[in-house]
Amino acid sequence: GQSLEQPSEVTAVEGAIVQINCTYQTSGFYGLSWYQQHDGGAPTFLSYNGLDGLEETGRFSSFLSRSDSYGYLLLQELQMKDSASYFCAAQTGANNLFFGTGTRLTVIP
């Protein structure tokens, strides 16, 4: 089966940096994605790592280490609107996405 583990909750201060970790155990792993979901909304794509290393998109960066079966999402210059749930998702050989249980980020003033 597939399993992805991430912390259930994280709290951080506005303007700070926060890192959300994800460890995975899957078969036929191709890459790791990150999605953001606000309460009552749909998941929206943030980033995709198909290769080891760091991908940067504005205030968001994502990292992947295949040898460690590990990745993380880094959010910089936190804003109140970043309060949301964040999901890592593993792309498998069947081109399916399997999601972690999500990390609820709360940004406080």
Place this chain on the structure above:
Amino acid sequence: NAGVTQTPKFQVLKTGQSMTLQCAQDMNHEYMSWYRQDPGMGLRLIHYSVGAGITDQGEVPNGYNVSRSTTEDFPLRLLSAAPSQTSVYFCASTNWGGANTEAFFGQGTRLTVV
């Protein structure tokens, strides 16, 4: 751009009733999928399709049927609704392409089975 359109947004069913959740995309993606989201359990894959006429089961397929007669449409059928199927359902359309791999989600259907 419409992207992925799901209907209905909300639905209440009685146990044993059947219904179809509609999903349509206008991005010409071959791959489409259905997920359910329950509190504390993330999104779980129900069924997926890699193109018209081709469907397969995901993690939690029991109680659901799908078909894919066109590239655009991927409906999900609940055969005989049960309270355990109370959930939020998301349809997704995905462009698989290396660094540009991205799933586009519909706005969800909030289903309650009583």
